[in-house]
Amino acid sequence: MQSENARLVHLCLGGDTGAFGRLVDLYQGAVYATAYYYVGRHGAAEDIAQESFLQAYKSLRRLKDPNSFGPWIREITSRTAVNWLRRNGSRLQSEAPLPFERTIYLEDARQGPDTALERVERFDRVLKAIEALPERYRPIVVLRYLQELSYKEISDFTGESVHEVRGILQRASRQLRDELIDMKNHGSEGQSQWPPAQK
Amino acid sequence: MASCTKIANGIQAYLDKELGHSERLILEEHIAQCPECAEALRAHHTASALLFEALAPDRLNHSLRQAVLDQLPVMDKPLDDIDAINWRAKHPHGWTERTARLVPAAAIVLLVVLTIILRFSYPEGAWTTAVAPERSETVGIVAFVSGSIYRTPGDQAQRLTTTLRSFVRTGDLFETGSDSSLMLSLRGESTIKAGGDTLLKVNDNRRLSIDAGRLWADVGKDGNLFKVVTPAGLITVLGTAFSVEVANDLTTVTVERGEVQVECGEHLFRLGVNQQVRVYVDGTAEGPFEVEAVKVHAWAHEINAAPQIQEVFAEAASRQENMTELSGKAAFVIDTVRDGRALQVDVIRIAWSNEPGFGSYCAYEVSVSDGRGDLVHSARLNGAVFSEPGITSYDVVLKEPIRNKRTLYVRLIPDLSTGDRALSGLEVKARVTIRP
CATH class of the missing domain: 1.10.10 (Arc Repressor Mutant, subunit A)
Structure with missing residues (x-):
């Protein structure tokens, strides 16, 4: 993968835009998921992903080690996303701002208010569970669960070893399981773990 | 099973x-x-x-490829830098085929003649190699020692005895003997105390590794996480006092103040004040338990810094920062003394390793100064020199040989306005004349 990256970067520098298209194919999932991790909106994340690829292309000559294309474009994506948040006046409290409010999409609403509300509620609780994770785990969890990236793909994009990615996802999943499992019982099996409301 | x-x-x-x-x-x-x-x-x-x-x-379910490709500008062609053009102008390759055929023969003749001349002009020539600058960085000072404490610097295999007020550098490995104790003051107002039979490595002022023994740390807040690597897992800290004890397979972490995160196998603990966990190398863990941290850490509270140690360190650190600024990254020290006499230097050779990569090399300013800092020679090396295939050294011939200078400082300062690539694997040698 790494020598393939170096080859593609070399071709791009020679003006081969097809080679850059191949890099987009390889990294679009990771770049999009990273943008989403910052802004939490599908449309905005897609814009940021495109903008990040353009920035990468323009500054490709400054990439010192073509084998590190993954961590390098990850850095560009984070910077682009942070700038987007600044421009759009969104609050940016720390380096790890997961998105926190969610409106009901039209297609959700068409399925009836109950389904839509359930979906929004489920989404909010999943995000809260991710938010409760240590900061270092969150982007990796989003890469895995939003885009279903393999450990190797995550490792290639983040620069962490595959072994470390596996460890992080194992520890994160244990915490996520503890946070989420009651909700599943509550949601799909109808066995509420919540005490009945008192009058 | x-x-x-x-x-x-x-x-x-x-x-x-x-x-x-x-x-x-x-x-x-x-x-x-x-x-x-x-x-x-x-x-x-x-x-x-x-x-x-x-x-x-x-989820992103469609490809961004076309949308991105539609917006791509034309890739800039690499600019031919002026230095490269000048270099080529001065070294034209307008050989005729006939002349070119004579080159190998002429080179051999020239080589023989030069060898003869050099043999007689320089009865005993030798190259003396410069000492490359140290890469490790000073991050603290030894604030207290008792018993036998050894330090192995990261770039050496030699074990040295540690004394009070010696500097702590990145990569240093400290070993304490039985019944010994050690205290380090690190940059960022962190204090580390180690008990007997402890193996402690300082990776930098915010990262430690402990393989055996016990340490107590009071970590200053500087916005960066403080990390301790143990055989059983990683401990992450942000402004706090805590201890780590490693005994065979068991690592015990106790928190006295603030909050500490411990990662081990599939476990993740967040410990508060007076909490303790025990984690094992096989990934199992026990806890958190409630303990009286001050009692657990009684050994550490008996270790106190020597007076005014912070001031000594602050002053020394600022002196060192100034020095670093002056000498830069690529400063080489040449010791010209052999048998008590300073030898005459007439050529300074700059060597580098040619590694594959992109971009054009920048030009370098070479300055040679004596032990008092007075400039004795300066030169500028064109960036294009370094791009020539197969060439990995350049001789700076001094107009006047340098005599009676016991120490020479050679500085190589990259001029980054002329290229985006710096040299790697730099080495500096001086050609000296040894007269019988």
Whole structure:
């Protein structure tokens, strides 16, 4: 993968835009998921992903080690996303701002208010569970669960070893399981773990 | 049968289809016989499914390729830098074929003549190699020692005895003898105390590793996380006082103030004041327990810094920073003294390693000064010199040989306005004349 990256970067520098298209194919999932991790909106994340690829292309000559294309474009994506948040006046409290409010999409609403509300509620609780994770785990969890990236793909994009990615996802999943499992019982099996409301 | 802990550490990778064949078989065999692990697997599966399901509506399901390619500008051609043009102008390759054929023969003749001349002009020539600058950085000072304490610098294999007020550098490994104790003051207002029989490595002022023994740390807040690597896992800290004790397979972490995060196997603990966990190298853990941290740390509170140690360090550090600024990264020291006499230097050779990469090399300013800092020679090396294939050294011939200078400082200062690539593997040698 790494020598393939170096080859593609070399071709791009020679003006081969097809080679850059191949890099987009390889990294679009990771770049999009990273943008989403910052802004939490599908449309905005897609814009940021495109903008990040353009920035990468323009500054490709400054990439010192073509084998590190993954961590390098990850850095560009984070910077682009942070700038987007600044421009759009969104609050940016720390380096790890997961998105926190969610409106009901039209297609959700068409399925009836109950389904839509359930979906929004489920989404909010999943995000809260991710938010409760240590900061270092969150982007990796989003890469895995939003885009279903393999450990190797995550490792290639983040620069962490595959072994470390596996460890992080194992520890994160244990915490996520503890946070989420009651909700599943509550949601799909109808066995509420919540005490009945008192009058 | 594999232990439940080992199985628990592989559950998520199993669900994610990231386990190797044999690991998968072991896990499946275990799950078939162990109802608890089977239940854990089901719970992980349910949680994973929920995560995928909740995030699915926002997944990127189409390719961005065309949208990106439609916006790409034309890739800039690399600019031919002026230095390269000048270099080529001065070294034209307008050889005729006939002249070119004579080159090998002429080179041999020239080489023989030069060898003869050099042999007689320089009865005993030798190259003396410059000492490369140290790469490690000073990050603290030894604030207290008692008993026998040894330090092995990161770039040497030699074990040295540590004394009070000696500097702590990145990569230093400290070993304390039985009944010995040590205190380090690190940059960022962190204090580290180590008990007897301790092996402690200072990776930098915010990262330590401990392989045996015990340490107590009071970590100053500087916005960066403080990390301690132990045989059983990673401890992450942000402004706090805590201790780590490593005894064989067991690592014990106790918090006295603030909050500490401990990662070990599949466990993740966040410890508060007066809490303790015990983690083992096989990934198992016990705790958190409530303890009286001050009592647990009684040994550490008996260690106190020598007076005014912070002031000594602050002053020394500022002196060193100034020095670093002056000497730069590529400063080389040449010792010209042999048998008590300073030898005459007439050529300074700059050598580098030619590594594959992109971009054009920048020009370098070479300055040679004597032990008092007075400039004795300066030159500018064109960036294009370094791009010539097969060439990995350049001789700076001095107009006047340098005599009677016991020490020479050679500085190589990159001029980054002329190129975006710096040299790697730099070496500096001086050609000296040894007169009988």
